[in-house]
Amino acid sequence: MAKAPVLTPQAADFPRWYQDVINKAELADNGPVRGTMVIRPYGFSLWEQMQQEMNARIKKAGAQNAYFPMFIPQSYLTKEAEHVEGFAPELAVVTHAGGKQLEEPIVVRPTSETIINEYFSKWVQSYRDLPLLINQWANVVRWEKRPRTFLRTTEFLWQEGHTAHASYEDARDYAAMIHRDVYESFMVNMLGISVVPGRKTPSERFAGAINTLTLEAMMGDGKALQLGTSHELGQNFAKAFDTRFLTDTGEREHVWQTSWGCTTRMVGGLIMVHGDDNGLRVPPRIAPTQIVVLAVKDDEAVVAKVREIGRELDAVGVRVVVDDRVDTPFGRRAVDWELKGVPLRLEIGPRDLTAGTGMLANRIAGGKSPVELAALTTVVPQLLEEGQALLLSQSEEHRKARTVDVDSIDEAVEAAATGWARIPWAKLGPEGEETLGEQGVTVRCLVSPDGSVPEADDTPDTLAIVSRAY
Numbered sequence: 001m002a003k004a005p006v007l008t009p010q011a012a013d014f015p016r017w018y019q020d021v022i023n024k025a026e027l028a029d030n031g032p033v034r035g036t037m038v039i040r041p042y043g044f045s046l047w048e049q050m051q052q053e054m055n056a057r058i059k060k061a062g063a064q065n066a067y068f069p070m071f072i073p074q075s076y077l078t079k080e081a082e083h084v085e086g087f088a089p090e091l092a093v094v095t096h097a098g099g100k101q102l103e104e105p106i107v108v109r110p111t112s113e114t115i116i117n118e119y120f121s122k123w124v125q126s127y128r129d130l131p132l133l134i135n136q137w138a139n140v141v142r143w144e145k146r147p148r149t150f151l152r153t154t155e156f157l158w159q160e161g162h163t164a165h166a167s168y169e170d171a172r173d174y175a176a177m178i179h180r181d182v183y184e185s186f187m188v189n190m191l192g193i194s195v196v197p198g199r200k201t202p203s204e205r206f207a208g209a210i211n212t213l214t215l216e217a218m219m220g221d222g223k224a225l226q227l228g229t230s231h232e233l234g235q236n237f238a239k240a241f242d243t244r245f246l247t248d249t250g251e252r253e254h255v256w257q258t259s260w261g262c263t264t265r266m267v268g269g270l271i272m273v274h275g276d277d278n279g280l281r282v283p284p285r286i287a288p289t290q291i292v293v294l295a296v297k298d299d300e301a302v303v304a305k306v307r308e309i310g311r312e313l314d315a316v317g318v319r320v321v322v323d324d325r326v327d328t329p330f331g332r333r334a335v336d337w338e339l340k341g342v343p344l345r346l347e348i349g350p351r352d353l354t355a356g357t358g359m360l361a362n363r364i365a366g367g368k369s370p371v372e373l374a375a376l377t378t379v380v381p382q383l384l385e386e387g388q389a390l391l392l393s394q395s396e397e398h399r400k401a402r403t404v405d406v407d408s409i410d411e412a413v414e415a416a417a418t419g420w421a422r423i424p425w426a427k428l429g430p431e432g433e434e435t436l437g438e439q440g441v442t443v444r445c446l447v448s449p450d451g452s453v454p455e456a457d458d459t460p461d462t463l464a465i466v467s468r469a470y
Contacts, residue, residue, distance in 0.1 A: 006335065009277050014221040019149070021271055025280050025339045028149050035147035035154030039264070042340060043150075045288035046267050047157065051137065053190050053286065054159060054262065057182040061174075063133040063161055068115050070138065074105040076114035079240040082208045087111070090142035092154075108141040113208065113233070113259055116162045117241040124164055124255060126246040131174065132164040132255075150268030151225070151470050158263035164243065164255040171256035172211075172232055176453070178260045179213040179230040187227055191266065192283035192388055193217050193273050194396035195227060196465060198445025199453050201433060206259070210234035213453060216444045216465060218399040219272035222419040224444045224469040227269050230260035268470075274391055280341025281364050283391050284384035289342045290319045291380055293358075294333060296349035298326035306348055309358075309376060316377045318384070338363060343387050344380060346371070364390055403465075409435055412466045416441045425462040433464075442469055 006024060008016040022028050027043030030036070039047065055065075074093065087110050094106040109115075116134065124132060137159050144154045161178065165171040179197060187195045200212035209231040216224050238244070238254040247253055274281040284290050291313060293306045303324045310322035321342075323333055330347075337345055338361075345361040352358050352370075360371040360379075364387035371379055402419030406412050409432050415421035425446055428436075433443050444465045448454045454462045 005277070006339065007277060007279060010220060010275075014272075015148075017275075017277070018268075018272060021275055021279055021339070022149050025341070027267070027271075030149070031155075033154065035144045037149050037153050037155075039157075042288070043267060046270070046282070046286070047264055049286045049288055050186075050190075050266055051159075054182070054186055055137070057186055058135050058159065058161065061133070061178060061182055062131075063135040063163070066134050066136055067138065068109075068112050068119070068136060070109040070141075071106045072109055072112075072115045074107050076118060077107055079114065080208050080237055082236070085207065087142070087207060090144070092141045092143055109138070110140055110142050111259075111261075112136060112138070112160055112162065113237055114241075117237045117243055117257075120162075120164050120255070121241045121243040124243055124245050127166050127248050130164060130166045130245060130255065131170060133161070133174075134163065135159055135161045148268075148470070150264055150271070153264075156264050158261050160261040161259060163258045164238070165257070166245065166247070166253075166255070168234070168256045171234075171258050175211075175213060175230045175232045175258040175260065178258070179215070179228075179453075183215055183228040183230065183260075183262060187215060187217070187266075188392065190283065190285050191270055191273075192285075192391035192395060193227070193269065194392060194399055196399075196445065196447065196451075197453050198447045198465060199457070200229075200445055201430070201443050201464075202457060203430065203433060204443065206231045208233060208236050209259075210236070214445050217269055217273060217395075218402065218420060218467075219269070219470065220275065220398075221272070222402050222467070224420065224442075224465075224467040225265070225269050225272065226444070226469070227266055228260070228262040231258060233257040233259055272470075273395055275341070279339035281391065282341040282343060284343045284364075284388045287341075287343055288319060289321045289340075290384055291344040291346060292321045292323050292337050292342050293346045293348065294323045294330065294337075295326055296330050296347055296352075299350050299353075302348055302350055302353055305353055305373075306346075309346070309348075309373065312377055313380060316381065318380055334361075343384055346376070348373075362387070406466075412436065413439050413441055416467045419467065420444075421466040422447075422463045423466055425457075425464045426460075428464050428466075436466060440468060441466055444469060 007020040010017045029038040092108040144152045195215040195217045205212040211232040213230045215228045235254045295302045295306045313320040347359040357370045361368045404415045406421045412421040
């Protein structure tokens, strides 16, 4: 009788495969409250790597980290009508605390535009205080109706940037820079995901924004996942909170603002873009462990050698784990590391030691081959970079192969069953977008024919990227 697979095959049931990977690779567990998640150590190590890389890019963009309370007076949200309307169905509200009913209900942070603007209005006095560039790493709560681990959870982790500028142009350019140089750069160069940068339609914009820039990625089953957004807020929040500054000519004007964020959803995206029927495949540049060195048997010389190799690889900057748990069967350990998607796995037994070689398993490219132990410090970094490039090229090839150009709503719906459709926005428009929505298909973003972000919704020749989405 054939041995049952460790994971549900992707082709049989992609959502079940996704949940199997999360469970078997020990990434997360369900929390005690519906829609919450417990992020396990290996899953959190992926988020930590993402956080470190993103944080460096955000600081290079000039933003400083700060922290604001998670409890927000409900009156703050009501100051910006479109904002509160957009978030009202998702709010978690505290009405009692300390054994008493509160005089004013408190909202658990769904996003921080309101509370941060309350303080921006105090901190900004003149043009010399601008631009004010703030970032926050925090958790947020949005009461999710259809939760899915990492993708949509009632509580999730993220970073949210909030900035104030002296002019519309400065705010617009900063939002675009974050979108391009922080988010897109990180997703392409670190996550190995070929994303499509675009502009959200008016109906899909962030509540209270005048423009939303997005990055959309195609998952393994052809659906889209929004991985990050950068918003131009105009002066909407500045007027609601009276955030004004004294210009260099002595006039008082409202600031222009941006906000932008990425979440633990990126962990889910990484799984669904790169994973296969054997589990995760983690891009080397973001991998908490880039190579694991396994002792095949309980042999003193073997154990000593794998530890020595671990030290050598660590010395050249490779993130390495030495697996010398010889009391656990080798086969089980190998499968566990494969499920976790560690890019390289070096297996060493007594015969390998005698030959001065090891068996190197390549999780990304696939296959096993012998490698000279003396050459590891040269070979391993090279293979890691090759693996990083391969994942990106596979992501791009997959997206292009399952994206088609169409001319009608019916064709767009048909294409969205297995991938993405590109349709001229002039042929679709808001009415066509609403019709698509009734069939479970959304306009993910607007793009120019050359793949760039259009300057306006009505830019001639703008194309709409249409698909089903997570």
